[in-house]
Amino acid sequence: MKKPALKALAIVASLWHIAVPAAQTLHLPTPSTSLLQPGGETRFYAPTPGRDWISGTYGCVRSEGHQFHEGIDILRLNTDRRGEPTDLVTAIDKGIVEYVNTVAGRSNYGRYVVLRHHVEGVAVYSLYAHLSSLAEGLRAGSPVAPRQILGVMGRSTNTRTPIDRGRAHLHLEIALKGNEHFDHWFQATYKGSVNEHGNWNGRNLLGIDPTEIFRRQQIDGARFSLLNLIRNQKEMFRVLIPRADFSYASSYRPLMRRNPVAEKEGIVAVELLFNFAGLPFQMIPRARSEIEIGRDYRILSVDEEYARARSCRGLIRQSGGAWQLTRSGRSLLDLITYR
Ligand SMILES: [Zn+2]
Incomplete structure:
Protein backbone atom coordinates (compact mmCIF):
# COMPACT_ATOMS: atom_id res chain seq x y z
CA MET A 1 0.00 0.00 0.00
CA LYS A 2 1.25 3.49 -0.85
CA LYS A 3 2.02 5.90 1.92
CA PRO A 4 -0.71 8.54 1.32
CA ALA A 5 -3.37 5.83 1.50
CA LEU A 6 -1.91 4.57 4.77
CA LYS A 7 -1.89 8.07 6.15
CA ALA A 8 -5.52 8.59 5.13
CA LEU A 9 -6.43 5.30 6.80
CA ALA A 10 -4.58 6.33 9.94
CA ILE A 11 -6.49 9.62 10.04
CA VAL A 12 -9.80 7.81 9.62
CA ALA A 13 -8.78 5.32 12.33
CA SER A 14 -7.87 8.14 14.72
CA LEU A 15 -11.52 9.30 14.65
CA TRP A 16 -12.42 6.01 16.28
CA HIS A 17 -11.28 4.03 19.28
CA ILE A 18 -9.71 1.23 17.27
CA ALA A 19 -6.81 0.22 15.10
CA VAL A 20 -6.90 0.11 11.30
CA PRO A 21 -9.21 -2.77 10.36
CA ALA A 22 -7.83 -5.93 8.83
CA ALA A 23 -9.36 -7.78 5.89
CA GLN A 24 -11.54 -10.77 6.72
CA THR A 25 -13.33 -13.14 4.40
CA LEU A 26 -16.87 -14.25 5.12
CA HIS A 27 -18.16 -17.32 3.30
CA LEU A 28 -21.58 -18.02 1.88
CA PRO A 29 -23.27 -20.58 4.18
CA THR A 30 -24.62 -23.04 1.58
CA PRO A 31 -23.33 -24.46 -1.74
CA SER A 32 -25.39 -21.83 -3.59
CA THR A 33 -23.19 -19.02 -4.93
CA GLY A 221 -11.67 -7.83 -1.96
CA ALA A 222 -8.82 -7.60 0.56
CA ARG A 223 -9.87 -4.05 1.50
CA PHE A 224 -13.27 -5.22 2.72
CA SER A 225 -14.09 -4.12 6.24
CA LEU A 226 -17.29 -5.26 7.91
CA LEU A 227 -16.79 -2.66 10.62
CA ASN A 228 -16.71 0.11 8.03
CA LEU A 229 -19.79 -1.31 6.35
CA ILE A 230 -21.61 -1.19 9.69
CA ARG A 231 -20.46 2.34 10.50
CA ASN A 232 -21.47 3.58 7.07
CA GLN A 233 -25.11 2.51 7.18
CA LYS A 234 -27.54 5.12 5.93
CA GLU A 235 -28.87 7.15 8.84
CA MET A 236 -32.63 7.33 9.31
CA PHE A 237 -32.87 8.93 12.75
CA ARG A 238 -30.84 9.89 15.76
CA VAL A 239 -31.78 9.54 19.42
CA LEU A 240 -30.13 10.96 22.54
CA ILE A 241 -29.86 8.46 25.39
CA PRO A 242 -29.55 10.40 28.65
CA ARG A 243 -27.01 7.91 30.03
CA ALA A 244 -23.57 6.69 29.12
CA ASP A 245 -23.32 3.32 30.83
CA PHE A 246 -25.50 0.88 28.98
CA SER A 247 -24.83 -2.57 27.56
CA TYR A 248 -24.69 -1.69 23.88
CA ALA A 249 -22.34 1.25 24.48
CA SER A 250 -19.84 -0.96 26.30
CA SER A 251 -20.26 -3.98 23.98
CA TYR A 252 -19.74 -1.96 20.82
CA ARG A 253 -17.06 0.57 21.66
CA PRO A 254 -15.67 0.46 18.10
CA LEU A 255 -18.94 2.07 16.99
CA MET A 256 -18.33 4.99 19.37
CA ARG A 257 -16.95 8.09 17.71
CA ARG A 258 -14.29 10.09 19.48
CA ASN A 259 -15.40 13.32 21.08
CA PRO A 260 -12.55 15.09 22.93
CA VAL A 261 -14.97 17.51 24.65
CA ALA A 262 -16.99 14.70 26.21
CA GLU A 263 -13.89 12.67 26.98
CA LYS A 264 -12.46 15.64 28.89
CA GLU A 265 -15.61 16.88 30.64
CA GLY A 266 -17.24 13.52 31.25
CA ILE A 267 -19.67 11.54 29.13
CA VAL A 268 -23.23 11.87 30.42
CA ALA A 269 -25.24 10.95 27.33
CA VAL A 270 -24.85 9.11 24.04
CA GLU A 271 -26.29 9.90 20.63
CA LEU A 272 -27.32 6.77 18.76
CA LEU A 273 -27.51 6.82 14.97
CA PHE A 274 -30.04 4.31 13.62
CA ASN A 275 -30.44 2.83 10.17
CA PHE A 276 -33.92 1.97 8.85
CA ALA A 277 -33.79 -1.46 10.52
CA GLY A 278 -33.19 -0.09 14.01
CA LEU A 279 -29.50 -0.95 14.13
CA PRO A 280 -27.51 1.61 16.14
CA PHE A 281 -24.52 1.83 13.79
CA GLN A 282 -22.67 4.75 15.33
CA MET A 283 -22.58 6.35 18.78
CA ILE A 284 -21.42 9.81 19.79
CA PRO A 285 -20.55 10.45 23.44
CA ARG A 286 -21.83 13.79 24.77
CA ALA A 287 -20.91 16.12 27.64
CA ARG A 288 -23.42 18.20 29.61
CA SER A 289 -22.04 21.42 28.11
CA GLU A 290 -22.74 20.24 24.56
CA ILE A 291 -26.37 19.28 24.49
CA GLU A 292 -29.61 19.59 26.42
CA ILE A 293 -30.09 16.36 28.32
CA GLY A 294 -33.49 15.44 29.73
CA ARG A 295 -34.56 12.30 31.52
CA ASP A 296 -36.11 10.51 28.59
CA TYR A 297 -34.94 9.46 25.13
CA ARG A 298 -35.05 12.35 22.68
CA ILE A 299 -35.20 12.18 18.89
CA LEU A 300 -32.58 14.61 17.63
CA SER A 301 -33.09 14.30 13.90
CA VAL A 302 -34.97 12.32 11.26
CA ASP A 303 -34.35 11.92 7.53
CA GLU A 304 -38.05 12.44 6.81
CA GLU A 305 -38.16 11.34 3.21
CA TYR A 306 -36.25 8.17 4.03
CA ALA A 307 -38.34 7.51 7.14
CA ARG A 308 -41.54 7.67 5.08
CA ALA A 309 -40.15 5.54 2.28
CA ARG A 310 -38.78 2.73 4.46
CA SER A 311 -41.04 2.58 7.45
CA CYS A 312 -41.57 -1.18 7.80
CA ARG A 313 -39.86 -1.38 11.20
CA GLY A 314 -42.31 1.19 12.57
CA LEU A 315 -39.88 2.60 15.14
CA ILE A 316 -40.77 6.27 14.71
CA ARG A 317 -43.86 8.11 13.47
CA GLN A 318 -44.88 11.64 12.75
CA SER A 319 -47.63 13.07 14.91
CA GLY A 320 -48.74 16.71 14.74
CA GLY A 321 -45.60 17.60 12.80
CA ALA A 322 -43.20 16.11 15.35
CA TRP A 323 -41.49 12.74 15.14
CA GLN A 324 -41.98 10.39 18.05
CA LEU A 325 -40.86 6.95 19.04
CA THR A 326 -43.55 4.32 18.56
CA ARG A 327 -44.12 1.62 21.15
CA SER A 328 -41.76 -0.69 19.32
CA GLY A 329 -39.22 2.10 18.91
CA ARG A 330 -39.29 2.72 22.65
CA SER A 331 -39.11 -0.99 23.32
CA LEU A 332 -36.00 -1.28 21.15
CA LEU A 333 -34.33 1.56 23.05
CA ASP A 334 -35.31 0.00 26.37
CA LEU A 335 -33.74 -3.25 25.25
CA ILE A 336 -30.51 -1.64 24.07
CA THR A 337 -30.10 0.46 27.21
CA TYR A 338 -31.35 -2.00 29.84
CA ARG A 339 -28.94 -2.64 32.72
ZN1 LIG B 1 -36.27 -15.77 6.39
Whole structure:
Protein backbone atom coordinates (compact mmCIF):
# COMPACT_ATOMS: atom_id res chain seq x y z
CA MET A 1 0.00 0.00 0.00
CA LYS A 2 1.25 3.49 -0.85
CA LYS A 3 2.02 5.90 1.92
CA PRO A 4 -0.71 8.54 1.32
CA ALA A 5 -3.37 5.83 1.50
CA LEU A 6 -1.91 4.57 4.77
CA LYS A 7 -1.89 8.07 6.15
CA ALA A 8 -5.52 8.59 5.13
CA LEU A 9 -6.43 5.30 6.80
CA ALA A 10 -4.58 6.33 9.94
CA ILE A 11 -6.49 9.62 10.04
CA VAL A 12 -9.80 7.81 9.62
CA ALA A 13 -8.78 5.32 12.33
CA SER A 14 -7.87 8.14 14.72
CA LEU A 15 -11.52 9.30 14.65
CA TRP A 16 -12.42 6.01 16.28
CA HIS A 17 -11.28 4.03 19.28
CA ILE A 18 -9.71 1.23 17.27
CA ALA A 19 -6.81 0.22 15.10
CA VAL A 20 -6.90 0.11 11.30
CA PRO A 21 -9.21 -2.77 10.36
CA ALA A 22 -7.83 -5.93 8.83
CA ALA A 23 -9.36 -7.78 5.89
CA GLN A 24 -11.54 -10.77 6.72
CA THR A 25 -13.33 -13.14 4.40
CA LEU A 26 -16.87 -14.25 5.12
CA HIS A 27 -18.16 -17.32 3.30
CA LEU A 28 -21.58 -18.02 1.88
CA PRO A 29 -23.27 -20.58 4.18
CA THR A 30 -24.62 -23.04 1.58
CA PRO A 31 -23.33 -24.46 -1.74
CA SER A 32 -25.39 -21.83 -3.59
CA THR A 33 -23.19 -19.02 -4.93
CA SER A 34 -25.40 -17.48 -7.59
CA LEU A 35 -25.84 -14.37 -5.42
CA LEU A 36 -22.45 -13.27 -6.66
CA GLN A 37 -23.25 -13.87 -10.35
CA PRO A 38 -25.00 -11.24 -12.46
CA GLY A 39 -28.71 -12.02 -12.55
CA GLY A 40 -28.26 -14.94 -10.16
CA GLU A 41 -30.75 -13.59 -7.59
CA THR A 42 -33.65 -15.61 -9.01
CA ARG A 43 -31.80 -18.84 -8.27
CA PHE A 44 -30.37 -17.69 -4.94
CA TYR A 45 -33.35 -16.51 -2.90
CA ALA A 46 -36.36 -18.49 -1.73
CA PRO A 47 -39.40 -16.28 -2.30
CA THR A 48 -42.52 -16.38 -0.12
CA PRO A 49 -45.48 -18.18 -1.78
CA GLY A 50 -46.76 -16.33 -4.84
CA ARG A 51 -44.06 -13.63 -4.68
CA ASP A 52 -40.83 -13.01 -6.56
CA TRP A 53 -37.28 -13.43 -5.28
CA ILE A 54 -37.23 -10.00 -3.62
CA SER A 55 -39.43 -11.42 -0.85
CA GLY A 56 -36.48 -13.65 0.11
CA THR A 57 -34.11 -10.72 0.55
CA TYR A 58 -33.48 -8.62 3.67
CA GLY A 59 -35.47 -5.50 4.55
CA CYS A 60 -38.99 -4.15 3.94
CA VAL A 61 -39.90 -7.02 1.63
CA ARG A 62 -42.81 -8.78 3.33
CA SER A 63 -46.54 -7.95 3.29
CA GLU A 64 -46.32 -5.47 0.40
CA GLY A 65 -43.27 -3.87 1.97
CA HIS A 66 -44.92 -3.29 5.33
CA GLN A 67 -43.15 -6.09 7.16
CA PHE A 68 -39.48 -6.47 7.92
CA HIS A 69 -37.42 -9.56 7.07
CA GLU A 70 -34.34 -9.60 9.30
CA GLY A 71 -32.27 -12.00 7.20
CA ILE A 72 -32.07 -13.63 3.79
CA ASP A 73 -33.67 -16.88 2.66
CA ILE A 74 -31.23 -18.94 0.62
CA LEU A 75 -32.95 -21.46 -1.64
CA ARG A 76 -31.93 -25.11 -1.59
CA LEU A 77 -29.75 -26.29 -4.46
CA ASN A 78 -29.83 -30.07 -4.03
CA THR A 79 -32.62 -32.43 -3.05
CA ASP A 80 -33.00 -36.11 -2.28
CA ARG A 81 -35.49 -38.44 -4.00
CA ARG A 82 -38.33 -37.16 -1.85
CA GLY A 83 -37.54 -33.58 -2.76
CA GLU A 84 -36.10 -32.70 0.66
CA PRO A 85 -33.07 -30.36 0.69
CA THR A 86 -29.65 -31.93 1.19
CA ASP A 87 -27.51 -28.76 1.10
CA LEU A 88 -25.00 -28.59 3.94
CA VAL A 89 -25.12 -25.43 6.01
CA THR A 90 -21.68 -24.10 6.95
CA ALA A 91 -20.21 -21.38 9.16
CA ILE A 92 -19.63 -18.01 7.45
CA ASP A 93 -16.46 -17.53 9.49
CA LYS A 94 -14.54 -19.01 12.38
CA GLY A 95 -16.26 -18.46 15.68
CA ILE A 96 -17.78 -19.94 18.80
CA VAL A 97 -21.13 -21.67 19.09
CA GLU A 98 -23.35 -19.49 21.27
CA TYR A 99 -26.58 -21.40 21.03
CA VAL A 100 -28.16 -24.48 19.51
CA ASN A 101 -31.93 -24.90 19.52
CA THR A 102 -32.50 -28.60 18.99
CA VAL A 103 -36.29 -28.57 19.38
CA ALA A 104 -37.90 -27.32 16.15
CA GLY A 105 -41.27 -26.68 17.81
CA ARG A 106 -39.82 -24.10 20.19
CA SER A 107 -39.17 -21.40 17.63
CA ASN A 108 -40.33 -19.98 14.32
CA TYR A 109 -36.66 -20.43 13.39
CA GLY A 110 -37.15 -24.16 13.92
CA ARG A 111 -33.83 -25.87 14.68
CA TYR A 112 -31.23 -23.13 14.68
CA VAL A 113 -27.65 -22.30 15.51
CA VAL A 114 -26.11 -19.00 16.61
CA LEU A 115 -22.38 -18.37 16.24
CA ARG A 116 -20.28 -15.52 17.61
CA HIS A 117 -17.47 -14.12 15.49
CA HIS A 118 -14.86 -11.54 16.29
CA VAL A 119 -14.50 -9.18 13.39
CA GLU A 120 -12.20 -6.17 13.69
CA GLY A 121 -12.73 -5.97 17.44
CA VAL A 122 -16.50 -6.34 17.25
CA ALA A 123 -18.67 -9.30 18.25
CA VAL A 124 -20.82 -10.21 15.27
CA TYR A 125 -23.36 -13.04 15.34
CA SER A 126 -24.64 -15.33 12.60
CA LEU A 127 -27.86 -17.31 12.84
CA TYR A 128 -28.80 -20.33 10.72
CA ALA A 129 -32.47 -21.30 10.85
CA HIS A 130 -34.93 -24.00 9.71
CA LEU A 131 -32.28 -26.77 9.76
CA SER A 132 -33.50 -30.34 9.29
CA SER A 133 -30.63 -31.78 11.33
CA LEU A 134 -27.70 -30.49 13.33
CA ALA A 135 -24.06 -31.53 13.11
CA GLU A 136 -23.09 -33.94 15.86
CA GLY A 137 -21.31 -32.51 18.87
CA LEU A 138 -22.35 -28.94 18.18
CA ARG A 139 -22.88 -27.26 21.54
CA ALA A 140 -22.55 -23.85 23.15
CA GLY A 141 -18.90 -22.98 23.67
CA SER A 142 -17.52 -25.18 20.86
CA PRO A 143 -15.09 -23.47 18.51
CA VAL A 144 -16.08 -23.53 14.86
CA ALA A 145 -13.79 -23.28 11.82
CA PRO A 146 -14.69 -21.24 8.74
CA ARG A 147 -17.06 -23.32 6.56
CA GLN A 148 -17.45 -25.97 9.24
CA ILE A 149 -20.64 -27.97 8.78
CA LEU A 150 -23.39 -26.91 11.19
CA GLY A 151 -26.19 -29.08 9.84
CA VAL A 152 -28.40 -29.82 6.88
CA MET A 153 -30.76 -27.30 5.35
CA GLY A 154 -34.41 -27.97 6.07
CA ARG A 155 -37.76 -26.39 6.71
CA SER A 156 -38.24 -26.78 10.44
CA THR A 157 -40.36 -24.09 12.11
CA ASN A 158 -43.17 -23.78 14.64
CA THR A 159 -45.33 -21.47 12.55
CA ARG A 160 -48.86 -22.58 11.67
CA THR A 161 -48.10 -22.46 7.95
CA PRO A 162 -45.34 -24.96 7.20
CA ILE A 163 -42.52 -24.24 4.77
CA ASP A 164 -43.22 -26.47 1.79
CA ARG A 165 -40.55 -28.52 0.05
CA GLY A 166 -40.30 -26.26 -2.95
CA ARG A 167 -39.17 -23.33 -0.88
CA ALA A 168 -36.97 -25.11 1.65
CA HIS A 169 -34.25 -22.61 2.54
CA LEU A 170 -31.68 -21.43 5.00
CA HIS A 171 -32.70 -18.26 6.83
CA LEU A 172 -29.43 -16.49 7.54
CA GLU A 173 -28.99 -13.50 9.82
CA ILE A 174 -25.81 -11.55 10.45
CA ALA A 175 -26.33 -9.33 13.43
CA LEU A 176 -25.13 -7.35 16.41
CA LYS A 177 -26.47 -8.18 19.87
CA GLY A 178 -28.90 -5.72 21.44
CA ASN A 179 -28.13 -6.50 25.09
CA GLU A 180 -25.93 -8.84 27.15
CA HIS A 181 -28.84 -9.29 29.55
CA PHE A 182 -31.71 -9.80 27.13
CA ASP A 183 -33.32 -12.48 29.24
CA HIS A 184 -33.44 -10.21 32.34
CA TRP A 185 -34.94 -7.43 30.27
CA PHE A 186 -37.49 -9.81 28.77
CA GLN A 187 -38.56 -11.13 32.18
CA ALA A 188 -38.77 -7.61 33.62
CA THR A 189 -40.76 -6.32 30.64
CA TYR A 190 -43.06 -9.20 29.76
CA LYS A 191 -43.86 -10.62 33.17
CA GLY A 192 -45.16 -14.16 32.90
CA SER A 193 -44.12 -14.64 29.26
CA VAL A 194 -41.72 -17.41 28.40
CA ASN A 195 -38.43 -16.80 26.63
CA GLU A 196 -37.05 -20.22 25.77
CA HIS A 197 -33.87 -19.04 24.13
CA GLY A 198 -32.06 -16.85 26.66
CA ASN A 199 -30.03 -14.16 24.90
CA TRP A 200 -30.66 -15.96 21.61
CA ASN A 201 -34.19 -14.84 21.09
CA GLY A 202 -34.35 -13.30 17.59
CA ARG A 203 -35.42 -9.96 19.07
CA ASN A 204 -31.98 -9.54 20.59
CA LEU A 205 -30.26 -9.83 17.23
CA LEU A 206 -30.10 -6.59 15.28
CA GLY A 207 -29.61 -7.72 11.71
CA ILE A 208 -27.43 -6.25 9.01
CA ASP A 209 -28.17 -7.05 5.35
CA PRO A 210 -26.16 -10.22 4.53
CA THR A 211 -26.43 -9.52 0.79
CA GLU A 212 -24.87 -6.10 1.25
CA ILE A 213 -22.02 -7.76 3.17
CA PHE A 214 -21.28 -10.47 0.57
CA ARG A 215 -21.60 -8.06 -2.36
CA ARG A 216 -19.41 -5.39 -0.75
CA GLN A 217 -16.84 -8.02 0.07
CA GLN A 218 -16.83 -9.20 -3.55
CA ILE A 219 -16.22 -5.61 -4.73
CA ASP A 220 -13.67 -4.60 -2.10
CA GLY A 221 -11.67 -7.83 -1.96
CA ALA A 222 -8.82 -7.60 0.56
CA ARG A 223 -9.87 -4.05 1.50
CA PHE A 224 -13.27 -5.22 2.72
CA SER A 225 -14.09 -4.12 6.24
CA LEU A 226 -17.29 -5.26 7.91
CA LEU A 227 -16.79 -2.66 10.62
CA ASN A 228 -16.71 0.11 8.03
CA LEU A 229 -19.79 -1.31 6.35
CA ILE A 230 -21.61 -1.19 9.69
CA ARG A 231 -20.46 2.34 10.50
CA ASN A 232 -21.47 3.58 7.07
CA GLN A 233 -25.11 2.51 7.18
CA LYS A 234 -27.54 5.12 5.93
CA GLU A 235 -28.87 7.15 8.84
CA MET A 236 -32.63 7.33 9.31
CA PHE A 237 -32.87 8.93 12.75
CA ARG A 238 -30.84 9.89 15.76
CA VAL A 239 -31.78 9.54 19.42
CA LEU A 240 -30.13 10.96 22.54
CA ILE A 241 -29.86 8.46 25.39
CA PRO A 242 -29.55 10.40 28.65
CA ARG A 243 -27.01 7.91 30.03
CA ALA A 244 -23.57 6.69 29.12
CA ASP A 245 -23.32 3.32 30.83
CA PHE A 246 -25.50 0.88 28.98
CA SER A 247 -24.83 -2.57 27.56
CA TYR A 248 -24.69 -1.69 23.88
CA ALA A 249 -22.34 1.25 24.48
CA SER A 250 -19.84 -0.96 26.30
CA SER A 251 -20.26 -3.98 23.98
CA TYR A 252 -19.74 -1.96 20.82
CA ARG A 253 -17.06 0.57 21.66
CA PRO A 254 -15.67 0.46 18.10
CA LEU A 255 -18.94 2.07 16.99
CA MET A 256 -18.33 4.99 19.37
CA ARG A 257 -16.95 8.09 17.71
CA ARG A 258 -14.29 10.09 19.48
CA ASN A 259 -15.40 13.32 21.08
CA PRO A 260 -12.55 15.09 22.93
CA VAL A 261 -14.97 17.51 24.65
CA ALA A 262 -16.99 14.70 26.21
CA GLU A 263 -13.89 12.67 26.98
CA LYS A 264 -12.46 15.64 28.89
CA GLU A 265 -15.61 16.88 30.64
CA GLY A 266 -17.24 13.52 31.25
CA ILE A 267 -19.67 11.54 29.13
CA VAL A 268 -23.23 11.87 30.42
CA ALA A 269 -25.24 10.95 27.33
CA VAL A 270 -24.85 9.11 24.04
CA GLU A 271 -26.29 9.90 20.63
CA LEU A 272 -27.32 6.77 18.76
CA LEU A 273 -27.51 6.82 14.97
CA PHE A 274 -30.04 4.31 13.62
CA ASN A 275 -30.44 2.83 10.17
CA PHE A 276 -33.92 1.97 8.85
CA ALA A 277 -33.79 -1.46 10.52
CA GLY A 278 -33.19 -0.09 14.01
CA LEU A 279 -29.50 -0.95 14.13
CA PRO A 280 -27.51 1.61 16.14
CA PHE A 281 -24.52 1.83 13.79
CA GLN A 282 -22.67 4.75 15.33
CA MET A 283 -22.58 6.35 18.78
CA ILE A 284 -21.42 9.81 19.79
CA PRO A 285 -20.55 10.45 23.44
CA ARG A 286 -21.83 13.79 24.77
CA ALA A 287 -20.91 16.12 27.64
CA ARG A 288 -23.42 18.20 29.61
CA SER A 289 -22.04 21.42 28.11
CA GLU A 290 -22.74 20.24 24.56
CA ILE A 291 -26.37 19.28 24.49
CA GLU A 292 -29.61 19.59 26.42
CA ILE A 293 -30.09 16.36 28.32
CA GLY A 294 -33.49 15.44 29.73
CA ARG A 295 -34.56 12.30 31.52
CA ASP A 296 -36.11 10.51 28.59
CA TYR A 297 -34.94 9.46 25.13
CA ARG A 298 -35.05 12.35 22.68
CA ILE A 299 -35.20 12.18 18.89
CA LEU A 300 -32.58 14.61 17.63
CA SER A 301 -33.09 14.30 13.90
CA VAL A 302 -34.97 12.32 11.26
CA ASP A 303 -34.35 11.92 7.53
CA GLU A 304 -38.05 12.44 6.81
CA GLU A 305 -38.16 11.34 3.21
CA TYR A 306 -36.25 8.17 4.03
CA ALA A 307 -38.34 7.51 7.14
CA ARG A 308 -41.54 7.67 5.08
CA ALA A 309 -40.15 5.54 2.28
CA ARG A 310 -38.78 2.73 4.46
CA SER A 311 -41.04 2.58 7.45
CA CYS A 312 -41.57 -1.18 7.80
CA ARG A 313 -39.86 -1.38 11.20
CA GLY A 314 -42.31 1.19 12.57
CA LEU A 315 -39.88 2.60 15.14
CA ILE A 316 -40.77 6.27 14.71
CA ARG A 317 -43.86 8.11 13.47
CA GLN A 318 -44.88 11.64 12.75
CA SER A 319 -47.63 13.07 14.91
CA GLY A 320 -48.74 16.71 14.74
CA GLY A 321 -45.60 17.60 12.80
CA ALA A 322 -43.20 16.11 15.35
CA TRP A 323 -41.49 12.74 15.14
CA GLN A 324 -41.98 10.39 18.05
CA LEU A 325 -40.86 6.95 19.04
CA THR A 326 -43.55 4.32 18.56
CA ARG A 327 -44.12 1.62 21.15
CA SER A 328 -41.76 -0.69 19.32
CA GLY A 329 -39.22 2.10 18.91
CA ARG A 330 -39.29 2.72 22.65
CA SER A 331 -39.11 -0.99 23.32
CA LEU A 332 -36.00 -1.28 21.15
CA LEU A 333 -34.33 1.56 23.05
CA ASP A 334 -35.31 0.00 26.37
CA LEU A 335 -33.74 -3.25 25.25
CA ILE A 336 -30.51 -1.64 24.07
CA THR A 337 -30.10 0.46 27.21
CA TYR A 338 -31.35 -2.00 29.84
CA ARG A 339 -28.94 -2.64 32.72
ZN1 LIG B 1 -36.27 -15.77 6.39
